[in-house]
Every structure is written in structure tokens, then in C-alpha cells.
Amino acid sequence: xxxxxxxxxxxxxxxxxxxxxxxxxxxxxxxxxxxxxxxxxxxxxxxxxxxxxxxxxxxxxxxxxxxxxxxxxxxxxxxxxxxxxxxxxxxxxxxxxxxxxxxxxxxxxxxxxxxxxxxxxxxxxxxxxxxxxxxxxxxxxxxxxxxxxxxxxxxxxxxxxxxxxxxxxxxxxxxxxxxxxxxxxxxxxxxxxxxxxxxxxxxxxxxxxxxxxxxxxxxxxxxxxxxxxxxxxxxxxxxxxxxxxxxxxxxxxxxxxxxxxxxxxxxxxxxxxxxxxxxxxxxxxxxxxxxxxxxxxxxxxxxxxxxxxxxxxxxxxxxxxxxxxxxxxxxxxxxxxxxxxxxxxxxxxxxxxxxxxxxxxxxxxxxxxxxxxxxxxxxxxxxxxxxxxxxxxxxxxxxxxxxxxxxxxxxxxxxxxxxxxxxxxxxxxxxxxxxxxxxxxxxxxxxxxxxxxxxxxxxxxxxxxxxxxxxxxxxxxxxxxxxxxxxxxx
Amino acid sequence: xxxxxxxxxxxxxxxxxxxxxxxxxxxxxxxxxxxxxxxxxxxxxxxxxxxxxxxxxxxxxxxxxxxxxxxxxxxxxxxxxxxxxxxxxxxxxxxxxxxxxxxxxxxxxxxxxxxxxxxxxxxxxxxxxxxxxxxxxxxxxxxxxxxxxxxxxxxxxxxxxxxxxxxxxxxxxxxxxxxxxxxxxxxxxxxxxxxxxxxxxxxxxxxxxxxxxxxxxxxxxxxxxxxxxxxxxxxxxxxxxxxxxxxxxxxxxxxxxxxxxxxxxxxxxxxxxxxxxxxxxxxxxxxxxxxxxxxxxxxxxxxxxxxxxxxxxxxxxxxxxxxxxxxxxxxxxxxxxxx
Numbered sequence: 010x011x012x013x014x015x016x017x018x019x020x021x022x023x024x025x026x027x028x029x030x031x032x033x034x035x036x037x038x039x040x041x042x043x044x045x046x047x048x049x050x051x052x053x054x055x056x057x058x059x060x061x062x063x064x065x066x067x068x069x070x071x072x073x074x075x076x077x078x079x080x081x082x083x084x085x086x087x088x089x090x091x092x093x094x095x096x097x098x099x100x101x102x103x104x105x106x107x108x109x110x111x112x113x114x115x116x117x118x119x120x121x122x123x124x125x126x127x128x129x130x131x132x133x134x135x136x137x138x139x140x141x142x143x144x145x146x147x148x149x150x151x152x153x154x155x156x157x158x159x160x161x162x163x164x165x166x167x168x169x170x171x172x173x174x175x176x177x178x179x180x181x182x183x184x185x186x187x188x189x190x191x192x193x194x195x196x197x198x199x200x201x202x203x204x205x206x207x208x209x210x211x212x213x214x215x216x217x218x219x220x221x222x223x224x225x226x227x228x229x230x231x232x233x234x235x236x237x238x239x240x241x242x243x244x245x246x247x248x249x250x251x252x253x254x255x256x257x258x259x260x261x262x263x264x265x266x267x268x269x270x271x272x273x274x275x276x277x278x279x280x281x282x283x284x285x286x287x288x289x290x291x292x293x294x295x296x297x298x299x300x301x302x303x304x305x306x307x308x309x310x311x312x313x314x315x316x317x318x319x320x321x322x323x324x325x326x327x328x329x330x331x332x333x334x335x336x337x338x339x340x341x342x343x344x345x346x347x348x349x350x351x352x353x354x355x356x357x358x359x360x361x362x363x364x365x366x367x368x369x370x371x372x373x374x375x376x377x378x379x380x381x382x383x384x385x386x387x388x389x390x391x392x393x394x395x396x397x398x399x400x401x402x403x404x405x406x407x408x409x410x411x412x413x414x415x416x417x418x419x420x421x422x423x424x425x426x427x428x429x430x431x432x433x434x435x436x437x438x439x440x441x442x443x444x445x446x447x448x449x450x451x452x453x454x455x456x457x458x459x460x461x462x463x464x465x466x467x468x469x470x471x472x473x474x475x476x477x478x479x480x481x482x483x484x485x486x487x488x489x490x491x492x493x494x495x496x497x498x499x
Numbered sequence: 500x501x502x503x504x505x506x507x508x509x510x511x512x513x514x515x516x517x518x519x520x521x522x523x524x525x526x527x528x529x530x531x532x533x534x535x536x537x538x539x540x541x542x543x544x545x546x547x548x549x550x551x552x553x554x555x556x557x558x559x560x561x562x563x564x565x566x567x568x569x570x571x572x573x574x575x576x577x578x579x580x581x582x583x584x585x586x587x588x589x590x591x592x593x594x595x596x597x598x599x600x601x602x603x604x605x606x607x608x609x610x611x612x613x614x615x616x617x618x619x620x621x622x623x624x625x626x627x628x629x630x631x632x633x634x635x636x637x638x639x640x641x642x643x644x645x646x647x648x649x650x651x652x653x654x655x656x657x658x659x660x661x662x663x664x665x666x667x668x669x670x671x672x673x674x675x676x677x678x679x680x681x682x683x684x685x686x687x688x689x690x691x692x693x694x695x696x697x698x699x700x701x702x703x704x705x706x707x708x709x710x711x712x713x714x715x716x717x718x719x720x721x722x723x724x725x726x727x728x729x730x731x732x733x734x735x736x737x738x739x740x741x742x743x744x745x746x747x748x749x750x751x752x753x754x755x756x757x758x759x760x761x762x763x764x765x766x767x768x769x770x771x772x773x774x775x776x777x778x779x780x781x782x783x784x785x786x787x788x789x790x791x792x793x794x795x796x797x798x799x800x801x802x803x804x805x806x807x808x809x810x811x812x813x814x815x816x817x818x819x820x821x822x823x824x825x826x827x828x829x830x831x832x833x834x835x836x837x838x
Contacts (some may be wrong), residue, residue, distance in 0.1 A: 341805075
């Protein structure tokens with residue numbers, strides 16, 4: 010009850026609203042990352058009460074994660090790995106004249122996933138603290154491997170092409186400093202490669218540049234006339250949202266579980282949610298060609314990660330990603346040192362912060378709902394104007410990211426690769442996911458090998474049967490899917 | 500007039516933290532540049548434009564957060580904004596190289612730490628020698644470590660842990676936050692001194708190490724006490740020793756490496772602001788002076804205190820004097836460990 014009273018102040022709502030609004034703006038502009046924005050405003054939050062400062066940062070976090078889906082849907086430009094799965098269907102929906110539906114589905118699925126997972130967090134924060142520790146290196150390795158395999162078998166049109174792309178992703182991720190040892194790999198003596206390949210220029214290059222090329226090609230259509238601008242279309246109907254209900258529920262559940270495990274993150278949730286939704290859908294052929302369900306699957310899953318990541322953060326002081334690492338600093342600065350005794354010592358404040366998360370979902374819904382009709386009109390712009398704007402956004406976004414001109418080279422390189430992949434009908438999703446997960450996979454495999462002194466098989470069988478179970482079930486699913494596909498072909 | 504415009508911008512930019520990312524900050528930099536071109540005409544003393552602080556790590560790390568606090572307050576004393584530029588990659592060497600190659604005019608500074616400066620050159624092939632490429636502007640603060648074990652394991656003293664480990668070479672698991680990072684170096688020093696051989700398992704940073712320790716995947720680990728304080732107070736871990744000469748005030752019952760006769764010199768993580776070696780003395784003095792005033796600023800002290808950071812600073816000459824010796828000591832450590 011005290012907690013409710015603590016949240017019921019207009020200042021809290023104002024702080025959250027400002028946070029959400031800044032978050033949407035930052036997330037919506039490629040190149041500005043939510044993590045950087047939160048790091049910048051962190052010192053300001055030190056000077057206000059914890060119940061204003063912390064909800065403000067949480068609002069920014071949530072707004073940022075949703076904001077990232079706006080350019081992903083409208084101009085195929087992802088700001089983070091979390092919104093890549095949204096690109097598989099967003100731009101296709103825009104082309105069909107359903108841009109507004111896509112944005113609204115992204116919003117409603119995000120808010121639903123977020124709210125449900127926050128409620129789960131509220132209920133589980135005490136009993137489930139230890140769950141975060143259940144996944145050690147071998148289990149992590151198995152889960153990460155499973156996520157990549159799942160994306161290949163369920164998310165792509167051809168297993169072989171998907172597997173090739175995943176291998177390319179892994180190969181690219183190993184360029185630069187070896188995370189476990191100290192040496193350099195695959196840099197061929199080039200300085201530019203020593204820091205590894207940066208994610209953001211790669212994402213923008215792979216997805217935004219082909220989209221740009223498509224826009225330009227459209228402009229020079231055979232008729233010689235400028236094609237009519239795309240209409241953002243009508244809003245989402247209740248029926249369409251209801252039809253995605255099962256998908257949203259599944260993705261929320263999946264995202265929440267992934268969120269509890271530190272270090273897994275939104276990309277794993279989004280891709281797994283997407284792949285499972287496609288498998289379960291009665292209309293899997295629509296996925297990747299503009300499916301509202303696809304958007305719902307990805308967005309519900311990546312937002313469902315947000316709440317549960319706070320469980321290991323608050324109860325063990327273990328942040329799951331960069332943003333929660335900064336939030337850890339904010340909690341400490343307000344005298345709330347995350348750890349096993351936090352909930353005991355500061356129960357009402359912590360509960361109030363969790364309630365403020367629910368409030369921030371509500372405010373995100375309201376603020377984004379007001380913004381969407383205006384934002385969706387972006388696509389009605391004449392391609393002659395829109396194409397240069399996207400071009401400028403892509404280039405400045407990549408440069409603003411860390412003011413490194415070599416990133417522009419990567420942008421161009423991956424732009425070419427993106428165009429080629431689209432021509433050759435190679436899906437980019439497995440490559441991007443494998444690239445993002447490679448480092449964690451390498452850590453967890455390396456740690457497993459280090460820990461398994463008496464032989465890996467023995468270690469896994471005797472000490473870590475969980476990892477074996479995960480790997481066996483993935484092989485089972487893969488086999489089952491393969492057989493059922495073969496049967497449907499013959 | 501120009502001076503007034505300039506001052507207004509100093510106040511404005513010190514209200515917003517200096518930041519090189521994003522449209523807002525681009526605008527600030529542009530606006531400040533315009534404002535200060537007038538300011539510069541009135542007063543041509545260094546600095547006449549914003550100073551860039553290169554952080555060789557990614558956003559949200561402890562260096563980033565320390566820098567946010569510094570850049571927020573220091574414009575008052577520097578007369579110019581200080582903008583953060585993140586250049587992560589190659590364990591910090593990419594950003595360091597960028598600063599080493601920059602114009603030595605005091606406008607580009609590196610915010611690194613002692614291990615990048617004095618240890619890592621001995622384990623990787625660098626195109627520059629930090630000892631001749633950089634000079635110190637200010638040592639911001641430092642962190643020392645403790646050795647901790649999971650409360651569920653039977654180790655109660657460091658001697659006990661060591662003798663157990665010495666009897667079974669390679670059996671004790673020592674999770675660490677990355678090769679030649681702070682916690683790794685503490686373990687390496689212990690190994691080189693005692694002849695202990697342990698299974699060093701690398702993790703991506705300190706938090707995953709804590710998780711591994713709580714999950715029982717590791718036998719012992721090292722970390723700054725602040726990072727394990729909450730799990731220590733909750734009784735989840737036992738602190739066996741502090742890696743310092745004397746006992747920590749906050750842990751009077753825990754023995755120190757000094758009294759146990761174990762090596763602690765250099766088992767430290769120091770955050771340092773450095774400039775290219777060719778930077779003129781008078782400019783370094785201006786920068787050093789701004790830091791000195793910063794350290795007397797109550798709001799800076801308050802912010803650092805809230806973050807739980809120490810304020811054990813060292814001025815430029817003082818820190819430059821200890822660098823070469825430290826570098827040689829780390830070199831010997833690397834040689835002993837690789838032998």
C-alpha cells in the first residue's frame with residue numbers, strides 16, 4: 010500500500026513521460042543508442058529523489074526499445090539488434106499500404122509483452138532470484154546454439170542458405186580481438202579490423218541500403234512516372250489484434266524466461282519468438298512478406314525481456330546487458346545497492362519502482378498512440394524526398410554512433426552485401442543473429458571447456474544434464490521439422 | 500560581448516553533460532564552437548575550444564560513468580566543455596592508439612587505466628610505446644581488490660585455500676573478468692608469487708564472474724570490495740583477504756596481503772587521464788589545474804561519493820614518476836607467468 014502511495018505523485022508521471030518521450034526520440038533516430046542516452050542523463054537522476062530519477066531512466070529504457078521499431082518498420086533501418094526481427098515484416102507491410110497497422114501492432118504487442126512481463130517480475134522478484142543462476146556456461150552455450158538453429162530452421166526459406174548465412178555471421182564476428190585470449194584474429198594486419206566489425210553500421214548497411222536501392226529503383230519505374238506515395242493505411246482493428254493474441258502470449262512467455270537469464274538479451278527473444286510464431290501459424294507463408302503476426306511475435310518478445318532482466322539485477326546485483334548495467338549504477342547512487350537484501354531493506358521503494366514500470370508502459374501507450382499517425386505519414390512522402398532523407402539518416406546515424414569514419418566504410422560494404430543477399434534470396438536474419446550471439450557463444454563454450462577438466466562429455470552427462478537436454482530437444486525439433494517438410498513436399 | 504556569449508555557453512554546456520554522440524550534442528558542439536570563436540578573440544589562452552576525452556571502452560562501463568560526472572562539472576574550471584568520445588575496441592588499445600596519433604595540443608585526451616598503459620604493452624604487439632607516447636594529466640581514482648570465495652564452499656582462510664590449491668595444481672577454478680584485466684592480474688600475481696596453478700576461466704566483465712561464483716562454478720575470485728559488498732553482507736560469499744598493504748578500514752577483520760607476505764604492489768586499477776607525450780607543459784598545467792579545482796568542488800565530490808568511487812587522485816608529475824617502474828614490474832610478472 011505504501012508503494013502505491015509512493016507512485017501516486019504527479020511528479021513521477023511527469024518524470025516517466027519525459028523519459029518515455031526522450032526514449033522514443035533516441036530509439037527512433039538511428040545512431041543514437043538508448044544505452045548512450047541513459048549514460049548521459051544518469052548524473053541528472055542523482056539529484057532527484059529515487060522515485061523520480063529511477064522511473065525516469067526506466068521510462069527512457071522502455072521508450073527507447075519501442076522507438077527502435079519505428080525506423081525498423083518505416084525505412085528498414087534498425088537501431089539495435091533487438092529490432093532486426095521486426096524488419097523481416099515491417100517494411101513489407103508498409104509497402105502493402107499497412108504502415109500504420111504495423112506501427113500500432115508493434116506498439117500494442119510491445120506494451121502487452123512488457124506489462125505482462127512486469128507483472129511477472131513483481132510476483133517473481135523474490136522467489137525466482139536464484140533462477141538466474143541456473144543457466145551456467147554449458148546451458149548458456151546450448152540455449153544460444155538453439156536460438157541460432159531455431160532461426161535457421163523456422164525463420165528462413167532454405168535451411169542450407171540459412172546455415173551458410175549463419176556461418177558467415179560467425180566468421181564476421183570472430184574478426185578482431187579474441188575475447189578469451191589476448192590475440193588478434195582475421196585482421197590481416199589491417200588496423201580498421203582490429204576493433205572487430207561494429208554492429209550498428211553492419212545492421213544499417215544490410216537493411217537500410219537495399220531498401221534505399223529499392224526506393225530508387227521504384228522511382229525509375231518503366232512508366233517513367235513517379236509512383237504514387239504509399240498510404241499509411243487504416244489503423245489496427247481489434248480483430249487483427251485478437252488474432253495475434255496467441256502469438257503475443259507465446260512471445261511474452263518466451264521473452265520473460267530469456268529475460269531472467271543475464272546476458273541473453275532482446276535479440277535472442279525477438280528471433281526465437283518470431284521463429285516459433287512462424288512454426289505455429291496457420292499462415293506461415295505470410296511471414297517475411299508482411300505479416301502483422303510476425304511484428305507482434307518479435308515486438309512482444311523483445312519487450313518482455315525488459316521486466317525480468319531486473320530480477321537478477323535487483324536480487325543479485327547482476328546486470329544482464331549494457332542498459333541494466335547503467336541502471337545498476339543509478340540504483341547504487343540512490344543508496345539502493347542491489348543484492349539479496351535489497352527487497353528486505355527497501356521493500357516499499359523497490360515495489361514502487363516496479364509499479365512505476367507499469368505506469369511507464371501505460372504512458373508509452375498513450376504517448377506513442379498520439380505520435381503514430383504523425384510518424385506514419387513519413388511514408389506518404391514523395392520517394393524523391395524520402396530516399397535522400399533515408400540516405401542522410403543512414404550515413405549520419407552511423408557516424409554519430411561513435412564518430413569513427415571507418416564505420417562509413419563498413420556501412421558501404423554491408424550495403425553491397427545486403428543488396429547481393431536480397432538478389433540471391435539469402436535471408437539475413439541468421440547471419441545477424443549469429444553475429445550478435447557469437448561472442449557470448451564463444452565465452453560459454455570456452456568456459457565449458459575450461460570447467461570440464463575430465464572431458465566434456467563426462468562433465469555434461471554427470472554435472473550438467475540440462476545442457477544435454479536442451480541440445481537433444483533442439484535436434485529433435487530440427488529432425489521433426491525436416492521430416493514434416495519432406496513429407497509435405499512429396 | 501564575445502566573452503559574455505562564451506560564458507553563457509560554458510554555463511549551458513556544463514548544465515548538459517559534454518557528449519559527442521547524438522544530434523543534441525552535435526548542436527551543442529556547433530553552438531559552442533560559434534560562441535567560442537568570439538570568446539577566443541577576446542582571450543587567446545588555452546583552451547579556446549572544447550576538449551575531447553577519448554574513452555577506449557564502450558558506453559555504460561565504469562569509465563564512461565566516471566567521465567559523465569567529470570565532464571558535467573569540469574567546464575566551470577576549464578572554461579570550455581569537455582566532450583566524451585567513445586572509441587572501444589581491441590581491449591582499449593584502439594582508443595589509445597587514436598590519442599597517441601592525435602595532435603599533441605591538449606585538445607585530445609585519453610581516459611584509460613594503468614593496465615592498458617603499463618601491462619598490456621607487454622602482452623600485445625603495439626605500434627607505439629605508452630611510456631614514450633603519453634604523459635599523465637591526472638590520476639582520477641583507483642580500486643583495490645579483495646579475494647572472495649562462495650560461502651557454500653569450505654575455504655575459510657587464504658592460507659587454507661592456497662595450500663589446498665598447491666597440492667592439486669590446476670584444480671581450483673578462478674573465474675576472472677578477462678585476460679590481463681584487473682581481476683586476472685591479481686590472480687596472476689598470486690600465481691607467480693606462490694607457484695600456485697589454477698584453472699583461469701574468462702568471463703565478460705565482473706558481473707558474470709559474480710554470477711559464476713554465486714552459482715558455485717568458481718572456487719575463488721577477485722573484485723573491488725564495493726562490487727561484492729551486497730552479496731558479502733547477505734552472507735553469500737566470504738572475504739579471505741584484501742589485496743592491499745594494510746587492512747581495509749571497512750573490513751577490519753579481514754587480513755591484508757601485506758601482513759600475509761603476499762604481493763600487492765601493482766594489484767590496483769587506476770583511472771588516468773593522459774595526453775600525447777608532445778603536449779606542451781603549460782597546457783598540461785592548465786588541464787591539471789582544472790582537475791585540481793574539480794576535486795575541491797562539492798557537487799563533484801557528492802556525485803563521485805554517490806557512485807561509490809574513490810577520490811585517491813595523483814597529480815601529473817607524481818604519477819609519471821611511478822609509471823616506468825610499474826611497467827617493468829608488470830613486464831617481469833608477464834615473463835614469470837608465461838615461463
